[in-house]
Amino acid sequence: MATTSDIRKGLTIKLNDKLYRIIDFSHEKRGRGGAIVRCKLKEIPGGRVIEYTFNAGHKIDIVQLDYKPYQYLYKDDLGYHFMDMETYEEITLQEDLIDGAQFLKEGEQVNILLHDGTPLYAELPIAVVLEVVYTEPGVKGDTASGTALKPAKLETGAEIKVPLFINTGDKIKVDTRDGKYIERVKE
Numbered sequence: 001m002a003t004t005s006d007i008r009k010g011l012t013i014k015l016n017d018k019l020y021r022i023i024d025f026s027h028e029k030r031g032r033g034g035a036i037v038r039c040k041l042k043e044i045p046g047g048r049v050i051e052y053t054f055n056a057g058h059k060i061d062i063v064q065l066d067y068k069p070y071q072y073l074y075k076d077d078l079g080y081h082f083m084d085m086e087t088y089e090e091i092t093l094q095e096d097l098i099d100g101a102q103f104l105k106e107g108e109q110v111n112i113l114l115h116d117g118t119p120l121y122a123e124l125p126i127a128v129v130l131e132v133v134y135t136e137p138g139v140k141g142d143t144a145s146g147t148a149l150k151p152a153k154l155e156t157g158a159e160i161k162v163p164l165f166i167n168t169g170d171k172i173k174v175d176t177r178d179g180k181y182i183e184r185v186k187e
Helices: none
Strands: 012-015 018-029 035-044 049-055 059-062 066-076 079-084 090-093 109-115 118-123 127-135 149-154 159-163 171-175 181-185
Touching (some): 018 049
Antiparallel strands (some): 018 035, 127 171, 149 159
């Protein structure tokens, strides 16, 4: 068992029979009372963010989690299927356990967070390269609104906003955290 002095960003703890990752924390010393540690915690899985205050010296339960590389295979009625890159075993995850699932393409490598062999959620790379399968041609002078963006459909079926100079068939880099266009990729 650890204490509040061991708290740091990125640490995973067990609190009230749920797993939480520490996003942020601060040690505070009050006037006459003892010190406290205020933490911002993100629930795993689920992503709900809560704030929690510990008294200094409080015992906390630190949890060891493992990241393992998996390859995305396909999606069907059961969910998203992944293959362990070392043992070639398959696992299936539901969409709510995958951040940025709309940007997954077959063969993509992801990291899956495991706790005692149980998959908690899948993390895509921060940026992925995808092909634009359809977008309207950009027309010069279409910038009256100040935002020179147009909708584009990607090879995974996701739709995002891209600059006017992007055409059908172009490969672009997309941020999987917020679904925004980063840059055009040259072959």
